[in-house]
Amino acid sequence: DIQMTQSPSTLSASVGDRVTITCRASQSISSWLAWYQQKPGKAPKLLIYKASTLESGVPSRFSGSGSGTEFTLTISSLQPDDFATFYCQQYNGYPRTFGQGTKVEIK
Amino acid sequence: EVQLVESGGGLVQPGGSLRLSCAASGFTFSNYWMTWVRQAPGKGLEWVANINQHGTESYYVDSVKGRFTISRDNAKNSLYLQMNSLRDEDTAVYFCAKDTSTQLWSYYFDQWGQGTLVTVSS
Numbered sequence: 001d002i003q004m005t006q007s008p009s010t011l012s013a014s015v016g017d018r019v020t021i022t023c024r025a026s027q028s029i030s031s032w033l034a035w036y037q038q039k040p041g042k043a044p045k046l047l048i049y050k051a052s053t054l055e056s057g058v059p060s061r062f063s064g065s066g067s068g069t070e071f072t073l074t075i076s077s078l079q080p081d082d083f084a085t086f087y088c089q090q091y092n093g094y095p096r097t098f099g100q101g102t103k104v105e106i107k
Numbered sequence: 108e109v110q111l112v113e114s115g116g117g118l119v120q121p122g123g124s125l126r127l128s129c130a131a132s133g134f135t136f137s138n139y140w141m142t143w144v145r146q147a148p149g150k151g152l153e154w155v156a157n158i159n160q161h162g163t164e165s166y167y168v169d170s171v172k173g174r175f176t177i178s179r180d181n182a183k184n185s186l187y188l189q190m191n192s193l194r195d196e197d198t199a200v201y202f203c204a205k206d207t208s209t210q211l212w213s214y215y216f217d218q219w220g221q222g223t224l225v226t227v228s229s
Binding site: 046 | 144153154202
């Protein structure tokens with residue numbers, strides 16, 4: 001199985017901060033990586049796919065980069081609506097696997 | 108508008124069975140891979156199983172192999188998850204998710220249902 005490891009697990013930040021979340025794969029997954037945002041009690045929402053392609057309707061302050069085994073999700077200027085938990089997910093092999101999540105909290 | 112509505116969750120004793128359903132609308136259901144993802148209380152997301160457009164190919168996470176069966180009825184625009192021999196650790200919210208792929212390989216998930224809670228407890 002491909003293990004996905006996110007860091008940090010929790011991040012405290014203020015509105016306007018630049019935030020970066022890292023996702024590492026246990027083996028190369030090329031660019032077959034998606035990022036999701038989940039708010040409490042809600043379903044996840046797709047943000048980015050193929051490592052760096054922004055899903056339609058997602059604000060441009062979100063961006064993704066990386067390939068192979070190391071990936072990052074960046075929020076250029078954190079907004080009040082962005083406080084949530086973020087997950088990466090690989091779709092290079094089976095079983096599909098998610099990172100353990102990164103919770104972005106208000107500082 | 109795409110809608111995915113799960114149903115069938117509830118309280119079941121260990122060793123029991125439950126069948127989850129997901130009613131899809133707003134897209135051509137028969138064109139897409141479909142997936143079940145679960146989330147234990149206070150925990151992260153776990154991919155459970157997926158199925159191709161025709162219902163002829165499916166994959167499972169090891170922890171549910173031999174106990175869970177994913178299926179679909181394209182005539183009814185519905186996805187199912189038959190869960191047998193349930194264990195305490197199967198307690199979770201189960202989400203139905205639409206894959207973006209209409210091809211031979213599944214990808215990522217662009218639409219999700221609201222989830223249905225399965226509680227396994229005596």
